[in-house]
Every structure is written in C-alpha cells, then in structure tokens.
Amino acid sequence: MGYYLAIDLGASSGRHIVGYDDLGVYKTVEVYRFPNQFKNDNGHLVWDLEYLFIEVIRGIRKAINEFGKIDSLSIDSWGCDYVLMNNEQAILPCYAYRDNRTKDVLDEVFKLCPSEYLYDRTGIQFQEFNTLFQLYDDFKKGRLEKATDFLMIPEYLIYKLTGKKVKEYTNATTTGLINLKDKEFDSKIISKLRFPKRLFPNITKSPSIVGDLTNDVMKVVGLNIPVVLGPTHDTASAVEAIEHRDLPYISSGTWSLLGVRLQNGVNSLESMKSNWSNEGGIGYIRYQKNIMGLWIIQSLQKEIKVIFERMVVLAKTSNYQEIFNVNDSMFLAPESMKQAILKWFDDHCIAGPKTDADLVNCVFHSLAYSYKVAIDELVANTNTKYQKLVIVGGGAKNQYLNQLTSEYTGLEVIALPIEASAIGNLRNQEIAMKDYIPNVKQSKSIFKIFNK
Secondary structure, three states, X not given: OOOEEEEEEOOOEEEEEEEEEEOOEEEEEEEEEEEOOOXXXXXXXXXXXXXXXXXXXXXXXXXXXXHOOOOEEEEEEOOOOEEEEEOOEEEOOEEOOOXXXXXXXXXXXXXXXXXXXXXXXXXXXXXXXXXXXXXXXXXXXXXXXXXXXXXXXXXXXXHHHHOOOOOEHXXXXXXXXXXXXXXXXXXXXXXHOOOOHHHOOOOEOOOEEEEOOOXXXXXXXXXXXXXXXXXXXXXXXXXXXXXXXXXXXXXXXXXXXXXXXXXXXXXXXHHHHOOOEEEEOOOOXXXXXXXXXXXXXXXXXXXXXXXXXXXXXXXXXXXXXXXXXXXXXXXXXXXXXXXXXXXXXXXXXXXXXOOHHHHHHHHHHHHHHHHHHHHXXXXXXXXXXXXXXXXXXXXXXXXXXXXXXXXXXXXXXXXXXXXXXXXHHHHHHHXXXXXXXXXXXXXXXXXXXXXX
C-alpha cells in the first residue's frame, strides 16, 4: 500500500494530507494544519519563508510518525509569488501579492509591452500583482542584479527539500510570462522588459520525480522520501481532482477561480476585455477568471468576531441584497474590509448595509452575482452553453452561497466540499511514482472520495 503526502499551502493555512488506497477505497487523512499569513515589514506585506519551511518539515515528520513511511510527497501553493535567489541564498524580503508595490510600475510596463501585446502572447488576465509586474518592480529597484534564479513558492520549498531547482508549468503561467502556444517563457516579452535571461530556464515536465531529500532534511525527518513535481499551482491541482471534466468549475477558497478545461486557449480581444486567463493544466488550458472570493468574508470575520457558521445565520436574517463589485482593487488588502465595503456603496451613491447581517448578506449576494457575470462571459467567449457548475474547495461547504450561485447563474450546482488541491496533488504523485517504480499501480478509486 502506497502512502502519498500532499503539502497544500494556502495564503491563510497550510495542510499536510496523506492519501492511500484501502481495499479499493481511496482515503485521505489530514495529519497537520498550520495558520499562514503575510506580515507587515517596513510598510510592505511579506511572507515568512523560514516559518513556512519549518511548518512544512513539521508536517512531514507528523505524517511519518502517523503512517511509518511516506512513499512520495509534493507541494502546491498559491500563484504569482516567488523567491529571488542568489545561488543558494534567498534574496529577502519575499513580497506577498497583496502588497501594493506594483502600482507605480504598471504604466511603464505597458509602455514597453502594451496590454494587447501581452495578452496576445500569453493569454493571461491582467492583475496588478502578476509576477511580471512584481519582477519589474524588482528590476527597477536593482534586486535582479544579483539574482541567479527566481523560484515560485512551491519550487523554493522543493529546492529546500531536495537541493534541486526546477520550473513548473502550471505555476509559471501565473507569472504572465509564459507563451500560450509553445508553453515556455516568452523570450520577446522578457527582452522588452529587460529581465536577465538567466532567470528563465526551460520548464520541467510534470508530473515527474525531482529527487530525494537532502541529507540534512533526511536527518531531521528520519527517512528519505522521493519528491514529486506535480501541478504546483493549487488551482491546477484542484482542477485535476474534478471528475466532471467538461463542466465549468469554481475552486472556492480565499479566491474564487471560475473556469473550464479547454484543449486550446482563447486570447481573443473579447476575452482580453472581459479579463479571462489561460492558465496551465496537465495537458489542457484552464480558461478561468480570478474572483476575489471568500477573502472578503474571511476579512470581515476578523472584524465581526463571529464564527463562519454564525455569519451564514446572520446573512439569512437580512433582506438587504444590494450588489457591489467584489473585484474592485480596494478590497485587495484594506485595513478594514467593513469600511471598504461601506465606502464602495457611499462612492456609488447607494444606500449601504446598516447591520452586520446586511453586510454579510450583501457579500454573499455580490459573490454569487459575480459568478453569474463570469458564467455569462464564459458562454460568450467559448460559444458554449452549460447546464451545471461544479464547486470544489472550502467554499463548497457553504450551502447558502451555493444556493445563491445556482439562483443567479441558473445552473445546477454540484458541490464537492473536499480538499480538491490535495486530491489533485495526490493523484499526480501516483502517476509520477508509477513511472518511477514500475510496480506501483495508480489507484482506480482515487475519485471515489468525491461520491461520498
């Protein structure tokens, strides 16, 4: 029996989940969970890399203690953020995508590479925190001069575990620097932005084996574990877990990623104007759109100071259903989410929510409405109509939001409240290990967990 460890890192928490086939039924066990958040460092939002790595190691040790052995592990995380490297040393700080450092460079980037040019070559939606804008800020500040590499967050942690540096496709597409057709870093964009070419090696195929743990890591965890390079972007892993391959999906968590699998990308002018993205999948394109998601609810929760379940109960007591634009950049990292929402209504001369119940209810309605807008755009951009919508991730547990989503979109919602990123991560480990050790069989029951 094979035991595989998925290390699924989110912007608000990290999870270590072991998956294994037990007599034809695929089971998962969460062995470790830890909180994660960016911190303020001299007025900038940054990630604590040392903390992240320590927690990754703790979770590996916990998995070994509980199961006795782990046959392989792999890491996925959020996209866009990266670590600049000077050979073996990280160049700090490691900025978080919610930091506002790119605002001053957007105009200069678009003078060098107009938005139409970027979209035609990459098909990646405009977000002010896309890696290319962050890298350009680093370029302007001289941070790239000593950089020998840049590693996305999971790539950095894989390097810390194995001593090997790799570039993985699904997460690389979130940089806005991957050519949509050839699926490698776009040399013309890199040249126009004056980035050092040494930072952009060829993409490593996934799923594949990166290698063994370093001797130092082995001493800490107690044994060797092969490390797999799977789809390292958490949404790419989540989509790998969805059995309904032709249906649109929402990967619902801190962000809501709404999209559909396509064999070929869509980089039309209409697609660009509606700000859709062509991100990487394993053998397909994830044609999707980033929507602000449960980040708004998570932020409100800290201010209202009630548990999530209570927020749903509060929402149901309110008849206030005004809609606001959840994707407005003012909601990216406000000091007070409550005040930001009230200001949006005030700025638009609309009577705002009066109570906490009104506030939470209008968030849920606004999220569901944003899904309706996105579905309408998806139908128009792909010339395809849909009858059903699959929702995975933590947000799939919210029956009230699922109900509103169905009402606004007119689609039947299939809610799969599972750790989808971890499941997709595990599935690709099995594929890689089957090639690595020929007698390892891929579980035919790995999707059965969805049907419970």
